[in-house]
Amino acid sequence: MDPEVAAAMAPIAEAAAGTTPPPPGDWQARRVALDEMLATMTAAWSPPADVTVGKMLATAGGATPVGARLYRRGGGQPGSLAVYLHGGRMFLGSLDMYDPICRRYTHLSGVPLLSVDFRFAPEHPTRPRSRTATRPSPGQLS
Numbered sequence: 001m002d003p004e005v006a007a008a009m010a011p012i013a014e015a016a017a018g019t020t021p022p023p024p025g026d027w028q029a030r031r032v033a034l035d036e037m038l039a040t041m042t043a044a045w046s047p048p049a050d051v052t053v054g055k056m057l058a059t060a061g062g063a064t065p066v067g068a069r070l071y072r073r074g075g076g077q078p079g080s081l082a083v084y085l086h087g088g089r090m091f092l093g094s095l096d097m098y099d100p101i102c103r104r105y106t107h108l109s110g111v112p113l114l115s116v117d118f119r120f121a122p123e124h125p126t127r128p129r130s131r132t133a134t135r136p137s138p139g140q141l142s
Contacts, residue, residue, distance in 0.1 A: 008041075015040040035097060042100035048107035050074040053099075058116070067095050067117040071106040084115040 001009075015037060022029035052072050057065040084105070086098045095117045102115045 011040050011043075012037055035094075038097050045100050045104065047100070047103050048073075051103045051106050053103070069095055069099070069102065069115045071102050071113040071115065073106050073110050073112075080111055082109075082111050082113045084113055085118070086115065 019033075022033060050073050052074065054070040054072075056068045056070065058068050059065045082105075084098070084102055086094075095115055098115060102113050105111075106113045
């Protein structure tokens with residue numbers, strides 16, 4: 001393994017050592033475990049001072065609003081925008097959990113980043129073929 005990758009992964013491996021994975025189907029315990037793992041991984045990171053974060057809500061058709069955050073590096077110029085949809089298999093993760101990663105990406109790349117949350121299952125079951133991440137129409141972000 002690359003030494004830099006190994007060094008970055010070491011806190012995760014240390015935090016996971018001796019733990020027992022949650023049993024299948026225990027989604028609440030899996031959420032807690034992932035929150036703790038990412039918190040351990042990013043605990044030593046300092047937020048870059050040159051990144052600003054705008055918090056927003058996206059709404060569509062009267063459904064539960066979905067949070068979003070727009071990250072920009074100071075002095076940035078108009079241009080491209082990256083959209084970040086965090087992982088989590090529709091029941092894990094959050095904007096807060098991935099905030100340090102999004103700040104770091106924006107700081108290092110200089111590219112504005114829109115991080116979009118999603119509605120969790122099982123709290124918000126979806127209809128077959130429905131989509132949470134869709135292109136917003138003008139005025140949907142507030």
